[in-house]
Amino acid sequence: MITERNVPSGSATPSTWRGRLAAFGLLLGSVMATDAIAQTPPPPTWSTADMPSQKGRIFLVTGGTSGMGFEDAKALASSGARVVIAARNPQRGREAIDRIKQDVPDAQVQFEAVDLADLSSVRDLGKRLGATLPRLDGLINNAAIMAPPERGTSVDGLEMQFATNYAGHFVLTAELLPLLRKSDAPRVVTLSSIAIHRGSINLDDLQSTGAYVPMATYAQSKLACLMFAFELQRRSEAGGWGIQSMAAHPGVAVTELVARGPGLDSEQGRQWSSNRAHLQTAAMGAISTLYAATAPTAQGGVYYGPTGPNEIAGPLGVATVPAVARDAATAARLWDLTEEITGTRFPTRGR
């Protein structure tokens, strides 16, 4: 299993590794759009040391048992927040809490089991939290799977990446909306990926039934996540929900995502393994999310990520948004379709 802890230190010069990162970016098909985004950029060197105290605030992090979600949970707990980690496996949940408590002995952290690829499990989690939490200040829609070689389907019959990465979070956010609205400054941060730059949204085949290309299906799910984040901000503004909705991506970080997706023996896994010394650690990859979730200067409707070559690593900034993700009409259509597919409806505008 790969974590940032066993990444070998690289000996390449900066120019060599920048070249390798660029090559890796091209491998991923991360061709960046050139459209400038008129947003206030975050401080490029922002780090967890700049995070304001989160004492008294309550966060839910999906997929907090490994990778960036674990780092999010640890940093939030370290700054005084109460953190709920939601993922599938209670054993991994216990291990994550133990690891956090090694570094943060007084951490207020709990595990809640949820399978995002089972909408009844997502609704159960929403009900449990609704009955036990006084409010929710931050929801981090982080959990994901990437590019399983064969097309799988969820309990609800949805394509597995669409279900886990996007539809499960859509329903979870709707379920938790009442709890979020009890906060005086609620935020929802949804994770996307540089993979979106080679993706597209096929509203006629969201379940990839026509053809299953693993990375293209992953890219579509993460594009849907980005469009969801922007549409949630628009609907929150129109409906007076008071929620700020941001998006973030980590660049490319050493986590369990490749090993548990295409596998380390795949061509993609071999390329990833040979470059991993030059990638972000999970802690570095978590910075954009933590900024979006906690910084007073973070803005709803903005997409944060690293700004180095191909946005794989580098200083924090505003991430490149592909044109389709700025298309409000397509985002609204995707939202409506998702409500139909999942049977979960958000309040209509104005309520």
Ligand SMILES: NC(=O)c1ccc[n+]([C@@H]2O[C@H](COP(=O)([O-])OP(=O)(O)OC[C@H]3O[C@@H](n4cnc5c(N)ncnc54)[C@H](OP(=O)(O)O)[C@@H]3O)[C@@H](O)[C@H]2O)c1
């Ligand atoms: N790593 C990268 O380079 C990279 C690049 C771009 C974007 N991202 C994004 O960053 C986010 C975090 O990914 P990561 O790299 O940290 O991955 P990771 O180490 O594989 O962690 C994924 C997490 O998701 C959870 N999860 C998976 N399926 C689930 C399900 N059905 N229900 C509930 N939880 C589930 C896993 O928990 P259990 O297995 O314990 O349930 C695990 O905690 C993802 O949104 C990913 O798309 C990552």
